Amino acid sequence: MWAVVFGILAFSLHLLAYGMYAQQVFAEKVKPNVATWFMWLFGGIVEWQTYDHMTDSHWSTSLLPLACVLGLVAITSATFFSQVRERRRGTGRVIYHKPKIQDWAFVSFDAVALAIWLWFDLAEMANAIAVGTTIVTFIPIWRTTWQEPESERPTMWIIWCVAYACMFISVLLRDTDNILWQSFYPIYFFALHAVVAVLAFRAIYPRQHKVQPMPAE
Secondary structure, eight states: OHHHHHHHHHHHHHHHHHHHHHHHHHTTSOOOBHHHHHHHHHHHHHHHHHHHTSTTOOTTTSHHHHHHHHHHHHHHHHHHHHHHHHHHHTOOOOOSBOOOHHHHHTTHHHHHHHHHHHHHOOHHHHHHHHHHTHHHHHHHHHHHHHHOGGGSOHHHHHHHHHHHHHHHHHHHHHTOTTHHHHHHHHHHHHHHHHHHHHHHHTTTHHHHSOOOOOOOO
16 A cells, blocks of 8 residues: 555656656756766667566566656756757757767667567666666766756755655565565666756755955954
C-alpha cells in the first residue's frame, strides 16, 4: 500500500518539476542545453522500458521513469516551440545553449543498452548501462550551470531529488528480491540532480548573503 503511495508521489513530483521547468523555458528564465535534453529523451525511453522489464518489477516503482519520459517530451517541445516563436518574431535570437559536437556522441551508450535488452533480454544489465552512463549527459548541463549559475533554477532540481527519494522508498517498501538493481536508478539520479541543484543555488546565495556596508558614524 505505502509502496504504491510513494510511487504515485514520486510520479506527481517529477511531473510537477517538469511543468515548472517548461514554464521557465517559455518565460525565457532558463536556457536549457538542447543537446542534453534530446539525449535524455532517448535515454529516458530506454531507462523506462528496461526498468519496467526487470525481474520482479512493479508498476508503482516504474511510474517515475514513465514520468521522466513524459517530462522530457514536454521540455524538448517547450525548447523547440520557444525557438520557433523567436524565429517568427524575426529576432534571430537563440534561446538555448548550442550543443557541441561531442555532446551528441554519448547517446551511443543508450543505444548499446537498448541493443543488450532487445537482443539478450538482459533488462537489469541494460538499465545499469543506460543509467550509469547518464553522468556523461549531465556534463553539458553541469558545465553550463557552473559557468552561468543563473541559467538554471534550483527549485525544480530539488523537487526532482525528492521525487527520486520517494521512488527509492517505494522500492524499499516492496521488499523485492531484486532490490539492488531496482535501487540503483533512484539513488544514482538523486546524486546527479543534487549536483545541478547545488550549482544553480550559487546564483541565489550571493544575492541573499551580501555583506552590508557598516553605517557611517
